[in-house]
Amino acid sequence: MDKSLSSKIFVGLFAGLLIGTAIQYLFSGIAIFDTYLLGAAEGAGGMFVSLIKLLVVPLVYVSIVCGIVDLKDITAFGRLGGKTFALYIINTIIAITAALTVGMIFQPGADANLAGTISETVKLTTTETPDIFSLVVNIVPSNPVQAFANGDMLQIIFMAILTGLAIQALDSRGGPAIRTFKMANEIMMKLVGLVMSLAPYGVFALMIQLGATLDANTLMSVAGYVALVVAMLVFWIFFFYPMAVGIATGTSPKTFLRATREQILFSLSTASSNATIPVTMRTLTEKLQVSKSVAGFGVPLGATMNMSGVSIYIALATIFVANAFGQPINTADVFTLGLTILLLSIGAGGVPGGGVVMVGVLLHQLGLPPEGLAIIAAVDRINDMFCTSSNVVGDTAVNTIVAKTEGEIGKQEAEVEAKPAQANA
Numbered sequence: 001m002d003k004s005l006s007s008k009i010f011v012g013l014f015a016g017l018l019i020g021t022a023i024q025y026l027f028s029g030i031a032i033f034d035t036y037l038l039g040a041a042e043g044a045g046g047m048f049v050s051l052i053k054l055l056v057v058p059l060v061y062v063s064i065v066c067g068i069v070d071l072k073d074i075t076a077f078g079r080l081g082g083k084t085f086a087l088y089i090i091n092t093i094i095a096i097t098a099a100l101t102v103g104m105i106f107q108p109g110a111d112a113n114l115a116g117t118i119s120e121t122v123k124l125t126t127t128e129t130p131d132i133f134s135l136v137v138n139i140v141p142s143n144p145v146q147a148f149a150n151g152d153m154l155q156i157i158f159m160a161i162l163t164g165l166a167i168q169a170l171d172s173r174g175g176p177a178i179r180t181f182k183m184a185n186e187i188m189m190k191l192v193g194l195v196m197s198l199a200p201y202g203v204f205a206l207m208i209q210l211g212a213t214l215d216a217n218t219l220m221s222v223a224g225y226v227a228l229v230v231a232m233l234v235f236w237i238f239f240f241y242p243m244a245v246g247i248a249t250g251t252s253p254k255t256f257l258r259a260t261r262e263q264i265l266f267s268l269s270t271a272s273s274n275a276t277i278p279v280t281m282r283t284l285t286e287k288l289q290v291s292k293s294v295a296g297f298g299v300p301l302g303a304t305m306n307m308s309g310v311s312i313y314i315a316l317a318t319i320f321v322a323n324a325f326g327q328p329i330n331t332a333d334v335f336t337l338g339l340t341i342l343l344l345s346i347g348a349g350g351v352p353g354g355g356v357v358m359v360g361v362l363l364h365q366l367g368l369p370p371e372g373l374a375i376i377a378a379v380d381r382i383n384d385m386f387c388t389s390s391n392v393v394g395d396t397a398v399n400t401i402v403a404k405t406e407g408e409i410g411k412q413e414a415e416v417e418a419k420p421a422q423a424n425a
Helices: 003-025 031-069 075-106 132-137 144-150 153-169 171-196 199-213 216-221 223-249 253-259 261-270 277-287 292-305 308-324 331-347 354-366 372-378 380-406 411-424
Strands: none
Touching (some): 031 292, 075 292, 075 308, 075 380, 153 171, 199 261, 223 308, 223 380, 253 380
16 A cells, blocks of 8 residues: 555545534434445445455465465475474464563453443353364364355465465476466456555544444443453564564564555555454555465464454453453463463454454353353454554564564565666666
């Protein structure tokens, strides 16, 4: 996205939020606003998100295949995959440790006394915590068509890796397949550009919905919890990741933040890691000059398993509910809680509301009052916005670091500069 598109998204973000808030507090009950305007905004926003999601599955599959076939040395795949996977896990563990530490120190919800304040019991949609064994077993799809239809990212990534390795194994005979996938990748990137041109309007509609549905009373009752979650996620986005990239790659924090500006704005509006995949890939390849092979492999994987923002969100939300309902987490249980959050964050879907579902699962597993989920859900949209931004900026940070260690930063720019030089020669 160019600078003008970034500015338009920024304007759409705040204009929509202001209009939505005005509808709730100034024009509530007026049919033309409550019914028609909000209905139109809901429809337009839903269509935009669906349009983005339409691109995600084919983009992930094609980009990973292209990323693998672009690797000149197939042994680099194991090294690249190992580094990327390890850094994603380390990043999530650091986030969980920091969130639990902050939560145990500040104890959000300790003075809330919310037991009995919820009139209806919220029924949990999931009752079993995903374990590492089921995650591994379910990576292998029994029906590839169903995996694509359901948008199961882990299974799609697995199939893409197998496809890329198979094409690599064909050596020179794989040329037609490589050209086909590269052309498909170019088509997908063109589609991404076309859809992104509609981003300011989609963001505007989504923000009208958000502003019109915020419950002021609920927000006030959990203001401390929301402030703590947002503050920690903002720290992760604007300080932790830029500093980590600066230390590991030499890229200045200011340069990194400038490169991720559109990514942050877009993720704040969609609250979907999957929907932000196209923006993340363009940020890496065009702004930070990370090679397509690294970005094509790492970004889709990160959208599925690099959920540092979700980890922070789940940890603080669980501590808040436990304290608010008079059942605080014991220090002895923190390690078990952290391990459970790690598994949940990996299994969390990269879609709006994925975090709150995982909070519900965790409340059930820990025997905490399910009524607390109603409070978490009431302010989920605010936390989820920053949670998603932390996830996707983390993807960018990890892939930038991996690319630096692999010598895959600036290659594209160097190749472009080399071509004119060769022509002149």
